[in-house]
Amino acid sequence: EGPRAGVVLRDPSIVPKKAHHRTMTRPADIDESRKELPIMDMEQEIMEAINGNLVTVLCGATGSGKTTQLPQFLYEAGYGDPACADHPGAIAVTQPRRVAASSAARRVAQEMGMALGGEVGYQVRYDRRCGESPAIKFMTDGLLLKE
Numbered sequence: 275e276g277p278r279a280g281v282v283l284r285d286p287s288i289v290p291k292k293a294h295h296r297t298m299t300r301p302a303d304i305d306e307s308r309k310e311l312p313i314m315d316m317e318q319e320i321m322e323a324i325n326g327n328l329v330t331v332l333c334g335a336t337g338s339g340k341t342t343q344l345p346q347f348l349y350e351a352g353y354g355d356p357a358c359a360d361h362p363g364a365i366a367v368t369q370p371r372r373v374a375a376s377s378a379a380r381r382v383a384q385e386m387g388m389a390l391g392g393e394v395g396y397q398v399r400y401d402r403r404c405g406e407s408p409a410i411k412f413m414t415d416g417l418l419l420k421e
Contacts, residue, residue: 296350304385311339317347324348341367341378345410346386349393354409365410368418372398379403379412 323330334340345365352358354365369375379396388394395404396412404411
């Protein structure tokens with residue numbers, strides 16, 4: 275019972291996007307702990323589903339790595355990069371609670387070896403730790419609706 279990619283809306287006219295890859299260097303202990311997450315075995319399949327469809331729904335058990343790893347997959351594939359014409363917007367990750375959004379942002383920034391508030395940040399009601407255009411932005415559901 276791991277994550278599975280489910281296609282909700284498929285458009286046959288969509289041509290898979292060219293590879294635009296960022297290379298990440300992570301500490302060995304973080305690399306090892308990531309390998310234990312169920313989502314890691316599905317990275318290729320997930321990215322193919324995302325690149326080949328208008329909408330992709332990802333379902334997985336709690337603790338499978340959806341919140342922390344999917345944004346990193348997207349970042350490494352070039353999403354969130356204003357210089358990449360195929361997918362220049364930010365990677366927005368929603369969480370139901372403020373503490374969950376800030377904690378997930380801290381975790382992802384740590385795993386990516388980045389300072390919180392730069393490429394990876396969060397914005398919740400009454401608190402913001404991100405630049406003007408972060409690549410990955412964690413936020414509550416309500417803030418996404420306001421964006």
